[in-house]
Amino acid sequence: MKIMKLNELTGHDVYEFCYSHNYPNHWNDSSIYITDEDLGLLSPYIDTVIKNYHYYGPQKVSKKQWKDIKKGYLKSENKAATTDQIFHAVQLWLENDSSNADYFWILGI
Numbered sequence: 001m002k003i004m005k006l007n008e009l010t011g012h013d014v015y016e017f018c019y020s021h022n023y024p025n026h027w028n029d030s031s032i033y034i035t036d037e038d039l040g041l042l043s044p045y046i047d048t049v050i051k052n053y054h055y056y057g058p059q060k061v062s063k064k065q066w067k068d069i070k071k072g073y074l075k076s077e078n079k080a081a082t083t084d085q086i087f088h089a090v091q092l093w094l095e096n097d098s099s100n101a102d103y104f105w106i107l108g109i
Contacts, residue, residue, distance in 0.1 A: 002035070017032045019099060024058065044072075059105065
């Protein structure tokens with residue numbers, strides 16, 4: 001799993017993790033990006049926490065929901081070592097959110 005910044009993107013089939021204060025703008029320098037394949041690894045856990053998750057548009061995600069997604073993943077027997085990276089990267093990214101909002105956006109492909 002590769003966590004990318006805007007200047008590292010080679011295509012646009014990615015999900016953008018966007019700070020609350022940057023929404024509805026897309027392609028933000030302060031966002032982090034992951035491929036649709038990588039987000040797909042998390043989809044079983046996302047779908048358990050967020051009913052009717054909107055994969056192809058904007059989705060507001062509370063920090064509590066994200067923690068619950070992580071808990072579900074950690075309890076799973078299907079963990080992939082590379083998937084752990086996304087949780088670590090998102091945690092570091094959230095720590096740099098100057099707005100201290102209790103949510104962020106995942107902008108779909």
